[in-house]
Every structure is written in structure tokens, then in C-alpha cells.
Amino acid sequence: MTHYDVVINGGGMAGAVLALGLSQLKQANGLPLRIALIEQSRPEHNRHPGFDARSIAIAGHSQYLLQQLGLWPLFAELATPITDIQVSDQGHFGQVNLQATDYGLPALGYVVELTPIGQVLYQQLQQTPAIDLYCPAQIQDWQQAQDTVTITLNNSSQLQGSTIANRQLSTRLLVAADGNHSPISRQLKLPRRQFNYQQSAIIANVQTAKHHQHQAFERFSAEGPVALLPMSQGRSSLVWCVSNTRAEQLMALDDNDFLAELQTIFGYRLGRFTRTGTRHCYPLMLDEVPKPWHHRVVLIGNAAHLLHPIAGQGFNLGLRDVAALIEQTRHLLSLSSTQHSAFAHANEHNQAQSTLADIGGYAMLSRYGQSRQADQATLVGMTSALALLFSNNDPLLAAGRNMGLNVMAACGSLKHTLAWQAMGKR
Incomplete structure (x- = not known):
């Protein structure tokens, strides 16, 4: 079984940006996190549903977040400014x-067109050593345990374009970035709030x-x-x-x-x-999961909240999910690094464990969830009110x-x- 620190299901905008952002973080032993991204479609074939003919509006603050993650250069040449x-x-x-x-x-x-930015992000994922890109691939089955999530991929899954023999993965954190029809979300049966705008x-x-x-x-x-x-x-x-x-x-x-x-x-x-x-x-x-996390599983982007497009804020809300999850992970790894140094100093003749951080543990996910609740509730309420008032x-x-x-x-x-x-x- 291949073990990863984080497995992300879904390589659309939210999943790809999350994987690239997390790949820049370091564990207590100085090594990058091991990240797997599972995606069923290749954007260069123009079949990826997350990178279709649509365009997205990237708000000014979202441009700042992408800059902080070191990813804005990937977007800049494809972005048309709104003045x-x-x-x-x-x-x-x-x-x-x-x-x-x-x-x-x-x-x-x-404004960024989804098809070209999808191809750019896909190429960057392929070139990032800390990320294993399983594509095309789908999750066939997954099970939660106390310390890990075990994932079985389907028979036709490929890693970096090559057919794989081992289809078993394990991780401390499974991220559902698989859209508003998220299979992971449905399997968890998390309470949802839905409204059909007709x-x-x-x-x-x-x-x-x-x-x-x-x-x-x-x-x-x-x-x-x-x-x-x-x-x-x-x-x-x-x-x-x-x-x-x-x-x-x-x-x-x-x-x-x-x-x-x-x-x-x-x-x-x-x-x-x-x-x-x-x-x-x-x-x-409107399709919202008010509490988008569970034991060692978290939902981001459209898997957590699908909004009316009246305010053009869908991707921007999802990006703030991504930035918050990366920040919580960075904070956890920083604490772990301090503890790791103290542990190694007190036990000079022992091999310190690679990391004391429990990515995907209850403490981290509850902090993440609490940090996102107010923003999600405010934006969902605002877009719903605008949709009803102005239609x-x-x-x-x-x-x-x-x-x-x-x-x-x-x-x-x-x-x-x-x-x-x-x-x-x-």
C-alpha cells in the first residue's frame, strides 16, 4: 500500500490549486508532504468537466491569495483584468x-478561461515532484479508520500516464474536491441544504x-x-x-x-x-454542506457549496477554502517542527519521528471548519438573497x-x- 500525507480527489480548479499549494510545505524533517491527486479526465483532451468553455471571475483578493501561494504567474498571462x-x-x-x-x-x-488554465495547471501538477498524479483514475472504494483512510482505485487507473499494479493508497487526510456531485460527499451522507432557483x-x-x-x-x-x-x-x-x-x-x-x-x-x-x-x-x-468535514475527510470548492452565479463568487469562495486549509496545515507543521526539534535534542541517540503533525486529525479539521463557517454562511445568504431579489x-x-x-x-x-x-x- 502506498501512503500519502494528503490525497485529493478531483483535479479541477480547487483540487489542483490545493495540491500545488500544499506541495510547497515542509514536514518537520524538512521533506515535502507526499500528495496524491486523483482525477478521471485529462484537461488537454478538453474532456474535463471542471475546465470547460466557461470563464471564471477571480476577485482582487483571490489574485492576492494566488500570489501568496506562488501560483499567480501561472494565471497572469491568461488573465484579462476588470478595471x-x-x-x-x-x-x-x-x-x-x-x-x-x-x-x-x-x-x-x-477573468480566466477554464480550458487554457486547466491545461497549464495539469502540466504544473505533472512537473511537481511532491505530487503523484493519478490520471485517468477513479476511486472504486474507500474506508475510514482511526488513523488513516484507505483508498482503492479502479482497474484502469494510471500514475503519471502509466498503468499501475498497486491500486491501494492510504492517507491521513482525504480531500473531496470532486464537484457538486461529489461521490465522497454522498457516501458520507452529510446534511445538505438545497434550493432550486427554477x-x-x-x-x-x-x-x-x-x-x-x-x-x-x-x-x-x-x-x-x-x-x-x-x-x-x-x-x-x-x-x-x-x-x-x-x-x-x-x-x-x-x-x-x-x-x-x-x-x-x-x-x-x-x-x-x-x-x-x-x-x-x-x-x-444552491447546494451547500453546512459542516463540510468528517473523520479524516474534508470537502472544498463546489463539493462543499454550489452557489448561484449572480455575484460571480463561486471560485473565490472555493479558493478561500483552499487557502484556509493550506494555512491550517502550515500552522500544524510549524508546531510539529518545533516539537520535533525538542524531541531530537532530548533524545540525541534516537531517531526522531518524521513528523508529529496529524494532518486530518479532529483538532485540525474542526479548526479549519470553524474558520470557514462564517464566510460560507455569509456568501450563501448574500447570493441567495440577490438571486431572489433581482430575478x-x-x-x-x-x-x-x-x-x-x-x-x-x-x-x-x-x-x-x-x-x-x-x-x-x-
Whole structure:
């Protein structure tokens, strides 16, 4: 049986960043942690569900976290900055404009396409000595014991692209980064909080007559919010949230008719919509595990919380999970290193154990869970409230929305609060 300090199931954004971040940590004996990452799809074949045609918004604070982890250089060349954000409500005058220059920043956030960043992260995982990349591979079975989790991989599993004979792994900590349909989460039967918004998100890359000039737009309508995020080559990433029935109608249209419908909702802030890429449609659900940890198992990213995309904060919340888990591990290893030195000094003729840290122990996971509860609860509550408030054609709610945007535009402190929220500051 091959033993690892941490095994991560799922090599999407959250799992890949976690593996690379943890690989930089040192045990008490100076050696790096032994990390295994299990992933069933290779992103270079464009089959990975976590690295599809979508783009993600990386908030300003998330860019800082990636920089602290030494990973921002992997993202920087693929990232399009957001220097301005316009928030408006269709049919009303209420509008808020946020500019990075007002806060002395080069950008409020960044937009990254998932397909190219998936390929970059996959290459980095392959090149990192502390990480064993099992891909393609799937967990066939896993069992929790007092000190370890034992994992059995399926017969077709490969390690670094080569077929393996030993499919048995053990670890002190199993991380479920395997998406909102997480098999690990389902097997644990952890309590979940779910809500069906009765909406779908239509995702596409679109071209406009005018260059976006690095401006992002959030446009609210009776049908639901429409977001345009700036991308490379003057393109924009569209996220259009509508009812399920309306989504079916829009997906059935040809490109010209689809763009005409979008033009009616969004207006001419960027001139005419001239082209759309392939459209994808995703049902929108709130799916949250309020206590996303168990004995030697922890859930991160979409496995722990799937949010409505109205605030564009899904990846940013998952990244804060990753950063917190890395920080808790670093703290534990630091304490262990101090204890290890004292142990070795008092027992000069004995071989000190490699590490006294119990990664995956109850103390560490409970500290991690407690550190994440408030942030998760706040963001889940905020996105759910926004989704219900801004996807409603009730005249009173529409008037309230419009008044709120006008007040926010006029009140500096409220506008600053919105800006800090957009940048992911907590």
C-alpha cells in the first residue's frame, strides 16, 4: 500500500490549486508532504468537466491569495483584468459604476478561461515532484479508520500516464474536491441544504462591435441577471440567468435570433452583438454542506457549496477554502517542527519521528471548519438573497432595486462596501 500525507480527489480548479499549494510545505524533517491527486479526465483532451468553455471571475483578493501561494504567474498571462464594473437594472435609471482607480488598484478582478488554465495547471501538477498524479483514475472504494483512510482505485487507473499494479493508497487526510456531485460527499451522507432557483444559466463567449475596454457589466432584468465579463481579443463571457422554460426557448434559437434577444435585454452599451460561440446551459441550484468535514475527510470548492452565479463568487469562495486549509496545515507543521526539534535534542541517540503533525486529525479539521463557517454562511445568504431579489418582476421589488442602486451610487460608504464585496474582501 502506498501512503500519502494528503490525497485529493478531483483535479479541477480547487483540487489542483490545493495540491500545488500544499506541495510547497515542509514536514518537520524538512521533506515535502507526499500528495496524491486523483482525477478521471485529462484537461488537454478538453474532456474535463471542471475546465470547460466557461470563464471564471477571480476577485482582487483571490489574485492576492494566488500570489501568496506562488501560483499567480501561472494565471497572469491568461488573465484579462476588470478595471470597471457597471451594475444596472433594465427599464430603470438606477446604476452603480465601480472603477479600480478609485481604490488605487490596477484591477478589481480578473477573468480566466477554464480550458487554457486547466491545461497549464495539469502540466504544473505533472512537473511537481511532491505530487503523484493519478490520471485517468477513479476511486472504486474507500474506508475510514482511526488513523488513516484507505483508498482503492479502479482497474484502469494510471500514475503519471502509466498503468499501475498497486491500486491501494492510504492517507491521513482525504480531500473531496470532486464537484457538486461529489461521490465522497454522498457516501458520507452529510446534511445538505438545497434550493432550486427554477433557473438556468446560459453560458457563451460573445463578440461585440465595441471593445469592452476591460469593463464588466451586471444587468438585472425581470427574467434574471445578465453578466458580461471582459475576455481576451475583445470578447466577453456571457452568463445569462433565466427561467428554465425561457432557457429552453433561447437555446433553441439560431445564433442571430439569440443575439437579438440578448440585445433587447442588455442594450447597446457595447454596440451590437456580432457573434456568439457555442452556448451551454446549466441548471441553477444552491447546494451547500453546512459542516463540510468528517473523520479524516474534508470537502472544498463546489463539493462543499454550489452557489448561484449572480455575484460571480463561486471560485473565490472555493479558493478561500483552499487557502484556509493550506494555512491550517502550515500552522500544524510549524508546531510539529518545533516539537520535533525538542524531541531530537532530548533524545540525541534516537531517531526522531518524521513528523508529529496529524494532518486530518479532529483538532485540525474542526479548526479549519470553524474558520470557514462564517464566510460560507455569509456568501450563501448574500447570493441567495440577490438571486431572489433581482430575478423578480414584482413592481414593488423592482422599484426597491432601482432606489437601492441610486442610493448606493450616491453614498460613498455603500458603494465602497459593494466594491470590497466584488473584490472578495471579507
